[in-house]
Structure formats: C-alpha cells, structure tokens
Amino acid sequence: xxxxxxxxxxxxxxxxxxxxxxxxxxxxxxxxxxxxxxxxxxxxxxxxxxxxxxxxxxxxxxxxxxxxxxxxxxxxxxxxxxxxxxxxxxxxxxxxxxxxxxxxxxxxxxxxxxxxxxxxxxxxxxxxxxxxxxxxxxxxxxxxxxxxxxxxxxxxxxxxxxxxxxxxxxxxxxxxxxxxxxxxxxxxxxxxxxxxxxxxxxxxxxxxxxxxxxxxxxxxxxxxxxxxxxxxxxxxxxxxxxxxxxxxxxxxxxxxxxxxxxxxxxxxxxxxxxxxxxxxxxxxxxxxxxxxxxxxxxxxxxxxxxxxxxxxxxxxxxxxxxxxxxxxxxxxxxxxxxxxxxxxxxxxxxxxxxxxxxxxxxxxxxxxxxxxxxxxxxxxxxxxxxxxxxxxxxxxxxxxxxxxxxxxxxxxxxxxxxxxxxxxxxxxxxxxxxxxxxxxxxxxxxxxxxxxxxxxxxxxxxxxxxxxxxxxxxxxxxxxxxxxxxxxxxxxx
Numbered sequence: 120x121x122x123x124x125x126x127x128x129x130x131x132x133x134x135x136x137x138x139x140x141x142x143x144x145x146x147x148x149x150x151x152x153x154x155x156x157x158x159x160x161x162x163x164x165x166x167x168x169x170x171x172x173x174x175x176x177x178x179x180x181x182x183x184x185x186x187x188x189x190x191x192x193x194x195x196x197x198x199x200x201x202x203x204x205x206x207x208x209x210x211x212x213x214x215x216x217x218x219x220x221x222x223x224x225x226x227x228x229x230x231x232x233x234x235x236x237x238x239x240x241x242x243x244x245x246x247x248x249x250x251x252x253x254x255x256x257x258x259x260x261x262x263x264x265x266x267x268x269x270x271x272x273x274x275x276x277x278x279x280x281x282x283x284x285x286x287x288x289x290x291x292x293x294x295x296x297x298x299x300x301x302x303x304x305x306x307x308x309x310x311x312x313x314x315x316x317x318x319x320x321x322x323x324x325x326x327x328x329x330x331x332x333x334x335x336x337x338x339x340x341x342x343x344x345x346x347x348x349x350x351x352x353x354x355x356x357x358x359x360x361x362x363x364x365x366x367x368x369x370x371x372x373x374x375x376x377x378x379x380x381x382x383x384x385x386x387x388x389x390x391x392x393x394x395x396x397x398x399x400x401x402x403x404x405x406x407x408x409x410x411x412x413x414x415x416x417x418x419x420x421x422x423x424x425x426x427x428x429x430x431x432x433x434x435x436x437x438x439x440x441x442x443x444x445x446x447x448x449x450x451x452x453x454x455x456x457x458x459x460x461x462x463x464x465x466x467x468x469x470x471x472x473x474x475x476x477x478x479x480x481x482x483x484x485x486x487x488x489x490x491x492x493x494x495x496x497x498x499x500x501x502x503x504x505x506x507x508x509x510x511x512x513x514x515x516x517x518x519x520x521x522x523x524x525x526x527x528x529x530x531x532x533x534x535x536x537x538x539x540x541x542x543x544x545x546x547x548x549x550x551x552x553x554x555x556x557x558x559x560x561x562x563x564x565x566x567x568x569x570x571x572x573x574x575x576x577x578x579x580x581x582x583x584x585x586x587x588x589x590x591x592x593x594x595x596x597x598x599x600x601x602x603x604x605x606x607x608x609x610x611x612x
Contacts (some may be wrong), residue, residue: 132154144160145184241264252479261452281473281502286458299371300368300371302484309360328364365393386492401477409504412470420485421463422479422480423478426458427476433455437506437508496530524551565602
C-alpha cells in the first residue's frame with residue numbers, strides 16, 4: 120500500500136526547497152545533504168545530518184524500501200534538480216532557459232563552492248520568473264540579488280539600519296494555535312464571502328476584499344473567475360483576490376510564532392486577511408504603509424518574493440514613480456539590498472516594517488497575512504511618511520498609515536526607546552505637523568503619548584538646540600507645539 124503522508128522540508132536552504140514537492144515516499148535512494156536536519160516523514164529535528172541519516176535507517180522506515188546516502192557532488196537532495204512542472208499555456212522561448220539552466224546547474228554543483236551553488240540556484244529562480252511572467256523580467260538577472268540566508272554583511276547592514284530587522288523564513292505550522300486551515304476550508308469560506316455580497320469594488324476600501332485583474336483593482340472583474348483560475352490558470356489574464364476576511368483564520372488562531380521573538384517582539388497584531396492567488400498572479404513592488412507583516416501560504420501554493428530595505432535610496436526611487444505601473448521592472452537596477460525568498464506550504468515569512476516587496480505566484484493557493492509593529496519599526500514608518508509615499512494612498516489607507524505611526528510610537532516609548540522615538544519624530548516632523556493640522560483626534564492622542572511617557576525623561580534632544588531646561592520642556596515647546604490647539608497656544612503665551 121502506497122505511503123501518502125505529507126512531506127516535511129528537511130532544511131530551509133533555498134536551493135533545496137522545491138525538492139520537497141517531489142520527495143519520494145518509498146522505493147528510492149534518498150541523498151541527505153549536510154544542511155538537512157528534519158525528518159521528511161515524521162518532522163523530528165536532529166542536531167546534524169548524520170543523525171538524520173541514522174534516524175531514517177531505523178526499522179520503522181524499512182517498509183518504504185528507501186536507501187539513505189550522503190549527498191554526492193552533482194546531486195541535490197534526492198539526486199536530481201527539483202522538477203518544476205511548466206504549463207503549456209505560456210510556453211515560449213523563455214522556458215527553454217529553464218531546461219538549459221537545469222543542465223548547467225547539475226554540472227556546476229560538482230565543481231563550485233556552496234556560495235556558487237546558491238548563486239546558481241538564484242539564477243534558476245530568476246529564469247523561472249522570466250519563463251512564467253514574461254521576458255521583461257529578464258532585467259532581474261542583471262541586478263545584484265541575494266538569497267535571504269546568504270546576505271553579505273553590507274546588505275545586512277542596509278536592512279538593520281533602515282528597519283526593524285532582516286526578513287526571515289519561519290515554520291508555518293507554528294503560526295496557529297489550533298492548526299493551519301485546509302485549502303478547501305478557505306475555498307468554502309471564500310465562496311461564502313463572495314456570495315453574501317460583502318465584497319467591494321471601491322479601490323479606497325481597506326475592510327473588504329478586492330478583485331485584482333492584471334495586478335490592479337478592477338471594479339468590474341467577477342471574483343468567481345479568480346476561483347476558476349485556481350483550476351485553470353490564465354497566464355494572459357491573471358487575477359487574484361486580496362483582503363478576504365475569513366472567520367476560520369481567527370478560529371484557528373493565526374498568530375506570530377515564538378521564534379520570531381528571538382529577533383523582534385511583535386505588538387498590536389491585527390488586520391488578519393487572506394489573499395487568493397492563482398498561478399501567474401504577480402503583485403508589483405509596493406510597501407505596506409510601514410507595518411511589519413507575517414504571511415504564510417496554505418495548500419500547494421508556491422511563491423517567489425523579492426524584498427528591498429527601506430533605505431533612502433530605495434524610498435526615493437519608489438517615490439519617483441509613485442502611482443505608476445511596472446515599478447519592479449523600471450526600478451530593479453536602481454534598488455539596493457535586494458533579497459529573494461521562496462515560500463511553500465510549510466513556510467511563513469516575516470516582512471520588516473517599510474520593506475518594498477513584489478511577489479510571483481508559481482503555484483496557486485492562499486496567502487494568510489497579518490500586520491503588527493515593534494519597538495524598532497518607528498524609523499521605517501517615519502521614512503515612509505517623510506518620502507511622501509503616503510500621499511497617493513486612498514483616504515482610508517492614509518489614515519491607517521498615520522494610525523500605525525501612533526501605535527508604533529506608543530510601543531517605542533513604552534519600551535523606553537525614547538531617543539529612537541525622538542529621532543523618528545524629528546525626521547518626519549514637517550509631514551506630521553501637516554497631518555496634525557487637519558486631524559484633531561490623532562493630534563490629541565499623540566500629544567498624550569509624549570506627555571505620558573516622557574515627562575521625566577533624562578535625554579538630550581538630537582536637534583542640539585536644547586537649552587538648560589528639562590528635555591520634555593524643550594521637546595514640548597519646540598517639537599510638539601503643532602499638536603496644541605490655537606487656544607492652548609494662546610494660554611501658553
């Protein structure tokens with residue numbers, strides 16, 4: 120009787136990820152690489168690859184008729200480059216590069232270093248993007264990109280100096296209090312939400328799902344066509360749904376896993392939503408208002424992510440074509456610090472605050488997402504606002520952006536990171552003053568946060584104009600004055 124148990128990824132290495140979709144369950148020689156630690160059949164984690172091989176040779180696996188060996192030069196995981204099934208609908212000369220690249224990949228592995236393997240695997244991913252999404256994405260192969268876990272110190276510094284952390288790949292099974300929902304459960308929930316008529320065709324709505332056709336919100340597109348594309352993807356007219364609010368996500372308890380706290384501590388987890396993305400779905404380069412994000416894929420979904428840190432260079436580039444299409448292709452050569460991550464059903468991905476990202480769906484399915492903030496995120500949100508990237512957002516989305524600044528300011532001050540909060544405030548001071556002038560509730564709330572947390576703070580203001588008075592007296596009179604109403608200002612005089 121054939122074994123039908125699910126396969127667990129044995130490692131997080133990008134060059135091995137697609138192997139696990141085709142990993143043999145029986146009657147095969149399995150080559151275990153040195154990076155592999157987790158049993159693909161029972162998910163037990165071991166301290167090294169040698170112990171994993173020993174574990175797989177146990178009596179309980181003999182009925183599978185498998186032979187366990189070390190990975191040989193020229194072999195990856197199960198002895199061949201992972202097969203990616205290509206659908207004929209979009210077959211073109213671009214797909215020839217995949218077949219040719221696979222041949223060169225196998226020969227390269229036998230002679231090159233580990234770093235070279237990583238680079239060649241990255242080139243394969245870029246070639247796969249070009250084959251499935253069009254020759255215009257060939258520009259990506261001419262840019263400097265890195266795998267998320269093979270970043271140089273220089274690229275890592277670009278991330279750490281501009282946002283809360285570096286992106287991370289996490290175990291998707293740890294993101295659920297009960298269990299991960301099944302794809303069919305989300306599919307049923309999607310049909311129910313569409314049929315109740317709670318969807319919207321308004322581009323400025325953030326609370327209901329939106330149909331996206333060829334990467335843009337389309338008020339006339341039938342959401343049921345998106346469902347059909349899960350079965351029959353259309354490379355020429357790709358569509359997807361975003362912002363689905365499915366009750367099952369809350370029922371199963373979608374949350375940030377404990378392992379993320381080794382890097383950052385999430386606060387104000389909110390905005391659980393689901394995206395339905397058939398194969399060929401492409402989401403162009405964008406920034407999610409400056410929030411941190413946790414996302415996990417459900418079902419057989421496979422995606423490639425390109426991520427860029429919110430450095431001044433990258434934000435200025437994004438602003439230069441704000442509101443226009445084709446951002447990734449047009450900006451690819453100008454952006455710095457880019458990394459590539461591939462996610463499959465066992466993965467979750469952490470996106471740091473303010474990072475620009477684009478996604479390519481190579482196998483359709485669901486993406487579950489949530490927003491949160493951290494004590495290290497305020498600078499990234501301030502940079503987003505300072506560059507004016509909020510200005511072209513719909514009204515509701517822009518209000519959400521400034522609300523997140525307020526939430527993050529509260530978290531940053533609560534965690535006693537006063538100087539970080541002050542620096543972020545000074546960076547965006549002019550933009551914040553403009554917003555405060557027409558938003559009384561926000562103005563009052565933010566003023567109270569500073570008063571509550573900083574009355575007794577003993578720090579020096581980075582503006583270097585602080586006179587021999589307390590920090591808060593200086594900061595309140597010089598940098599918070601625009602938060603006061605006209606009557607309060609008159610009383611001060």
